[in-house]
Amino acid sequence: MAVWLAGRGLDVVAVDVSPAALAAGAELVTREQPPGRVRWVEADLDAGFPVEEGRYDVVVCQRFRDPALYPAMAAALAPGGLLAVTVLSEVGDAGGAFRAAPGELTAAFADLEVLAHGEGGGEAHLVARAPA
Ligand SMILES: C[S@@+](CC[C@H](N)C(=O)[O-])C[C@H]1O[C@@H](n2cnc3c(N)ncnc32)[C@H](O)[C@@H]1O
Structure with a gap:
């Protein structure tokens, strides 16, 4: 989803606890080179939502x-x-x-x-x- 959104020109913050999931997403960005950017954040959402209000x-x-x-x-x-x-x-x-x-x-x-x-x-x- 993060890469799909970046493909539509959005700058994205993608949060997941799994390094493997983040790495798979980053590889997709390398392949597809979307116009938007993705910042990959490894975080446990059980500890809260690590983004600004x-x-x-x-x-x-x-x-x-x-x-x-x-x-x-x-x-x-x-x-x-x-x-x-x-x-x-x-x-x-x-x-x-x-x-x-x-x-x-x-x-x-x-x-x-x-x-x-x-x-x-x-x-x-x-x-x-x-x-x-
Ligand atoms: C069912 S997958 C859905 C992935 C993606 N959003 C999709 O729709 O294809 C659930 C995702 O939540 C992540 N996840 C599970 N528990 C989490 C937690 N406590 N904090 C952050 N991510 C978590 C998993 O690593 C996995 O990537």
């Missing part, structure tokens, strides 16, 4: 779920910034510790303008905009 035009979190991070993800958005989140969901699945409860994303990001939201087939997604 109010700074980012886009915040993307795909298939990593930690409800404790939801407030920091919203706070990282610049005015009018876009948030895109995809998590595993209990909706359409058997449930479990790593899956979002029904309505979790819309409740967590109620202060944002929801542009798209869906739950089903074991997955939930939300796209929302911060107030301008």
Whole structure:
């Protein structure tokens, strides 16, 4: 996702705890040479969201779920910034510790303008905009 965003000209901060995941991304950048830049940050998100508040035009979190991070993800958005989140969901699945409860994303990001939201087939997604 980081390289895809950089391919559209964005300067990206990509956070992951795995050096292997970061190295794979960096290799992709070398191959594709996107117009935007990617800064790779090795960090454990269980310890918090290591980015500045109010700074980012886009915040993307795909298939990593930690409800404790939801407030920091919203706070990282610049005015009018876009948030895109995809998590595993209990909706359409058997449930479990790593899956979002029904309505979790819309409740967590109620202060944002929801542009798209869906739950089903074991997955939930939300796209929302911060107030301008
Ligand atoms: C299911 S993969 C999703 C990867 C990518 N976002 C995608 O959609 O293809 C989950 C990612 O979260 C990372 N991850 C897991 N626990 C983490 C943590 N505590 N802090 C930071 N990254 C973590 C893993 O290393 C892995 O790259």
